Amino acid sequence: MKNVIACLIVCLIAAFPPRARAAEEKPTIVLVHGAFADASSWNRVTAILREQGYPVVAVANPLRSVGGDAAYLGDLLDALHRPVVLVGHSYGGLVIGETALAGRDIRALVFVAAFAAAPGETAAGLSARAPGSTLGQALDTPVGLAGGGVDLYIRQEAFGEQFAADLPAEAALSMAASQRPVTEAALNEPARQATWRQRPSWFIYGDQDRNIPPSVLGFMADRAGSKRTIVMEGASHVVMVSHPRVVAGLIAEAAQGR
Numbered sequence: 001m002k003n004v005i006a007c008l009i010v011c012l013i014a015a016f017p018p019r020a021r022a023a024e025e026k027p028t029i030v031l032v033h034g035a036f037a038d039a040s041s042w043n044r045v046t047a048i049l050r051e052q053g054y055p056v057v058a059v060a061n062p063l064r065s066v067g068g069d070a071a072y073l074g075d076l077l078d079a080l081h082r083p084v085v086l087v088g089h090s091y092g093g094l095v096i097g098e099t100a101l102a103g104r105d106i107r108a109l110v111f112v113a114a115f116a117a118a119p120g121e122t123a124a125g126l127s128a129r130a131p132g133s134t135l136g137q138a139l140d141t142p143v144g145l146a147g148g149g150v151d152l153y154i155r156q157e158a159f160g161e162q163f164a165a166d167l168p169a170e171a172a173l174s175m176a177a178s179q180r181p182v183t184e185a186a187l188n189e190p191a192r193q194a195t196w197r198q199r200p201s202w203f204i205y206g207d208q209d210r211n212i213p214p215s216v217l218g219f220m221a222d223r224a225g226s227k228r229t230i231v232m233e234g235a236s237h238v239v240m241v242s243h244p245r246v247v248a249g250l251i252a253e254a255a256q257g258r
Helices: 002-015 018-025 039-051 066-080 091-097 123-127 156-163 169-178 214-223 244-255
Strands: 028-032 056-059 084-089 106-112 150-152 201-206 229-232
Touching: 028 039, 028 066, 028 091, 039 056, 039 244, 056 066, 066 091, 084 091, 084 244, 091 106, 106 244, 123 214, 156 169, 201 214, 201 244, 214 229, 229 244
Parallel strands: 028 056, 028 084, 084 106, 106 201, 201 229
Antiparallel strands: none
16 A cells, blocks of 8 residues: 555656646736726736746726726636735726735735825825826826716827837837726725735836826835835836836746745
8 A cells, every 4th residue: 555655646746747836836927907008018028927837817907996996806816716916007006905805815916107005095196196297188088988987098199108108109009099098086086905014015117107206106115115116217107018027027026925
C-alpha cells in the first residue's frame, strides 16, 4: 500500500510540475476601466500579465453609477471563487474602492491614474480639489437619457490632447471613436466605502494627466499609504496604454505582495 501511495504522489508531481502549480496559485487580475474608455484599454497590459501566467479579466464597467457599478463588479468577483487583485483606472478606482470585502479574497488594489475616494467624496469633487483638470472644457454636449439624467462624452477632436496626449494620433482617434460615456450622476455620486483602508494599495499615474490633477493623485496615494507610487514623466491619463509594461510590472508586484 505504501508503494502505491508513493507512486500516486510521484505521478501527481509529474502531472503538475512546480511552474504549473505556481501559475495556479497566482491571483486573478481584475481590470476595471474608467470613464471615456473601454475594456480594450487594458489589452497590452493583459497580454503582458498573461505571459507571466496570471489569469486576467478585463471588466466591461457599466459607468452608470458608483453603487451600481460596484455591485456589478461584486457579482463578478463572487462568481470567480478565487483570490483577486483589483486594478482600477480613473473612475474605475472609485468602483474598486466601493467593493465590499465580505466573503471576497481581495489581495491588493492597484490605482492606475485613478480615484481612491474616501466616503462622501466624489470623482468631480476630487478632480476640483486642485487646479489642473481641463476635462470640463473638453466635454461634448451632454446626451439626454430616456430614464433621466445625461451621458457625458469627450469631444472627439479634443480627446487626444485631453485624454491621451502621449499616444500616436491614430491611436487616440480610435479611442475617441470607441469611448464609453459615463453618466453625470456617477461622477457626482459620493463614495460609501474605502476598500483601500483595509487592503494594501499601489499607485501609478502620469505627471501630465489632464483629467485628474497629478497633485490630487499624489494626495490620494499618500493618504492610502501606497506601498509604491510610480509617477511617469510625460504620461497622460491613459498611462496603461502608453506604458503597459510598467503598469503590468506594478500589478505583478502587488499580486506578489511585495
